[in-house]
Amino acid sequence: MTGNKDPTRQSRSAQKKKMDARFQETAVDDRHVIEITAWLMQSGLKGVAEADLLAGFCEQCRINGLPIERSVAVMDTLHPIYERRAFRWDSREAIERVSEYGFAGPGAIADNWLRSAFHHLETTGFGELRRNLNNSDPADFYLLDDLKAAGFTDFIAMAHRFGDGGTIGEIDCFFSHFATRSNEGFTDSDIAVLRDLLPCLALAVKCVTISGVAGTIAKVYLGQDAANQVLHGKITRGKSERISAALWFSDLANFTHISDTVDPEEIIPMLNDYADAVISSVQEAGGEVLKLMGDGTLAIFKGRRSSEACCAALNARSLLDKRLLDLNAQRRIEGRPVTDVYLGLHLGEVFYGNIGSEDRLDFTVIGPAVNEVSRIVSLCRSLQRRLLMSASFVAIIPPPQMDSLHSIGLHALRGVNRAQELFTLMPV
Numbered sequence: 001m002t003g004n005k006d007p008t009r010q011s012r013s014a015q016k017k018k019m020d021a022r023f024q025e026t027a028v029d030d031r032h033v034i035e036i037t038a039w040l041m042q043s044g045l046k047g048v049a050e051a052d053l054l055a056g057f058c059e060q061c062r063i064n065g066l067p068i069e070r071s072v073a074v075m076d077t078l079h080p081i082y083e084r085r086a087f088r089w090d091s092r093e094a095i096e097r098v099s100e101y102g103f104a105g106p107g108a109i110a111d112n113w114l115r116s117a118f119h120h121l122e123t124t125g126f127g128e129l130r131r132n133l134n135n136s137d138p139a140d141f142y143l144l145d146d147l148k149a150a151g152f153t154d155f156i157a158m159a160h161r162f163g164d165g166g167t168i169g170e171i172d173c174f175f176s177h178f179a180t181r182s183n184e185g186f187t188d189s190d191i192a193v194l195r196d197l198l199p200c201l202a203l204a205v206k207c208v209t210i211s212g213v214a215g216t217i218a219k220v221y222l223g224q225d226a227a228n229q230v231l232h233g234k235i236t237r238g239k240s241e242r243i244s245a246a247l248w249f250s251d252l253a254n255f256t257h258i259s260d261t262v263d264p265e266e267i268i269p270m271l272n273d274y275a276d277a278v279i280s281s282v283q284e285a286g287g288e289v290l291k292l293m294g295d296g297t298l299a300i301f302k303g304r305r306s307s308e309a310c311c312a313a314l315n316a317r318s319l320l321d322k323r324l325l326d327l328n329a330q331r332r333i334e335g336r337p338v339t340d341v342y343l344g345l346h347l348g349e350v351f352y353g354n355i356g357s358e359d360r361l362d363f364t365v366i367g368p369a370v371n372e373v374s375r376i377v378s379l380c381r382s383l384q385r386r387l388l389m390s391a392s393f394v395a396i397i398p399p400p401q402m403d404s405l406h407s408i409g410l411h412a413l414r415g416v417n418r419a420q421e422l423f424t425l426m427p428v
Contacts, residue, residue, distance in 0.1 A: 032064040033193060037200045044204030047211060050075075051087040051097040057201050058089045058178075066190050067182040070152065074118055075205065076170040078213045080220060083170070087205075115142040117157035118175040128158045132185055147179050154185030156194070160202040168210065174202035225288045226363040237361060240353025245365070246309035246345065246393065247373040248287060248299040248316065250278055253340040253381070255295045262337050270337060271295060277323040278341060285316035290364050298374075300365060306347060310396045313345050317387065344377030346390040368416075375413035376422065383408060383422075391421045 039060060043053055050073070058068045069091045076084045082100040089097070101113075113119055117129050120141065131137040131144060134153040139145045147155060157177035176198060180186055186194075218227035252258075252274055259267055275297065279289050282299045291298040301316070303309040320341060328338040348369025354361045376388050385408065394405055406426045410419040 033196055036060050036064070036197055040197075040200045040204045044207040047208055048204075050085070050205050050208055051089075053201065053204050053208065054087045054176075055089045055097070057197070058091070061193075061197070062091065066193055067180045067186070068178050069181050070147070070179045071176065073174065073176040073201075073205065075174055075209055076172070077209065077216075078169040078171060079216055085209075112142050117141040117144075117155075117177060118159070121157060121159040121175065122173065126159070128156060130154075130156045130191075134183075134185060151181050152179045153181055153183065155179045156186060156191065158194070158198055160199055162206070166206075168213065171206075171209065171213070174205060176201070222363055223288050223290055224283075226290065230363055235354060235361065237354055237356065237358065240351040240355070242349060243302060243352050244306055244309075244347070244349050245352075246301040246303075246306070246313040246347050247350070247365075247369055248282060248297070248301065248313055248343070248345060249373040249377045250297045250341050250343045251377060252295040253342050253386075255339065258337050258339060266336065270339075273327055273331070274339065274341065277320060277327050281316045281319035281323060284319055286312045287316055298365075298370070300350070300352075306396045307398055310345075310347060310393055311398065313393075314397070317343060317345075340386060342377050342380035343387050344373050344375075344380070344389075345387070345393050346373035346376060347393040347396055348372065372413060372416055372420070375416060376420075378414075379411060379422070383411075385424045387424050389423045389425075391423070394423045 036057070040053070040057060043056060048056070054071060054073050058071050061068050071089045073087045074084055077100075079100075081102060083103045084101050086099045086101070087097060088095050088099075121127070121129060129141075131139065131141070132154055133139065133144065133148045139148055144155060155177065156179075157175070160174045160176075162172050162174075178186075178194065215227065215231060218231055221227075222230060252271075258270070262270075271294075274295070275292065278297050282289050282297070285301070286303075287299045287301045289297060289299045299316075301309040301312040303312060320343075324341060331338045346369055348367070350365040350367040350369050352365050354363055355366060356362050372390065376390060380386065380388055388408075389405075397405070404425045405423050407421060407423050410421050412419045
């Protein structure tokens with residue numbers, strides 16, 4: 001009969017018109033792709049934080065019609081404590097934007113990573129993985145059940161790998177995933193736009209991450225002040241400044257005997273425990289750790305006045321005493337060896353700057369005062385004192401702290417022409 005129409009065909013036609021209208025209204029065209037790409041490049045050059053890069057990217061995509069409603073990005077990092085960092089964005093909820101994860105070990109975090117789409121991409125070498133949560137696709141990776149329960153309809157995860165020349169340590173890939181609640185999910189056009197844009201996002205995030213890694217490495221291996229100077233371009237060989245500083249040199253009591261008598265597997269954890277106590281105390285008091293030499297630590301304290309530097313060094317010593325009490329108590333409970341810290345304090349002029357060869361420099365201090373403080377601490381064992389201070393250091397100490405000082409007489413320092421009067425602090 002003429003005039004009758006197939007209702008199924010009518011329904012399909014209406015659905016197609018609806019989808020075509022959505023595409024016409026919201027599709028990201030080439031102009032939008034160029035604009036978003038330019039924003040990513042400029043933001044990466046400016047050093048915009050990784051979480052802000054991800055948020056800005058997702059928001060710009062949404063403005064231009066790409067229905068992203070949740071995203072997560074993950075990159076490994078080069079840090080002594082954290083293995084990777086995750087960045088998150090959600091269009092509706094206030095969520096934790098940045099998370100740092102320790103090195104993999106037993107536990108829920110490690111198990112969650114092993115069940116993730118990112119780990120699947122990492123181990124298979126695939127570039128992307130998609131699950132349509134509206135249809136019969138399995139929710140077979142970590143978080144997909146939660147996404148489906150929250151009304152998300154489509155999920156895609158991608159991996160953008162770096163070449164050998166662009167890899168630093170384990171920083172070799174940018175992982176990201178995106179989810180939407182749109183009834184139609186991501187269209188083919190949406191996925192094509194993501195494929196075009198994500199290499200730019202990966203590059204921008206990598207740029208910022210590597211910059212942060214450079215700062216972390218410099219601070220971890222050089223110390224805060226030296227790292228700041230190096231990162232601000234003060235790397236000319238032989239360039240140094242003459243400064244007056246309070247010098248700290250400490251080492252562990254009876255370390256040679258302990259290392260000869262305990263399980264070798266105990267040595268590094270023990271060094272780390274006591275080094276953490278020393279370094280934390282120095283830094284909390286405003287000092288700068290310049291060098292770790294086995295069980296020894298060289299640090300300096302600078303101030304507008306020498307008295308400020310000396311007081312800061314004594315404050316660090318008080319902080320260290322408290323930490324050692326707690327540390328040794330805990331190690332005794334665990335049945336592990338305990339020890340003490342010998343400390344020498346001195347005041348003098350030193351040269352502070354870059355010293356070394358053309359291709360291997362050290363940002364440190366040199367001068368007679370450095371040699372003298374190392375000789376002072378070496379007398380702690382024979383004089384049976386935990387703390388020894390030079391006369392020049394003691395001469396600067398403010399009067400309130402003079403009452404507890406005690407002279408232990410003149411002592412010859414190896415390699416120093418004249419005997420030096422040394423002091424210690426009497427128990428209060």
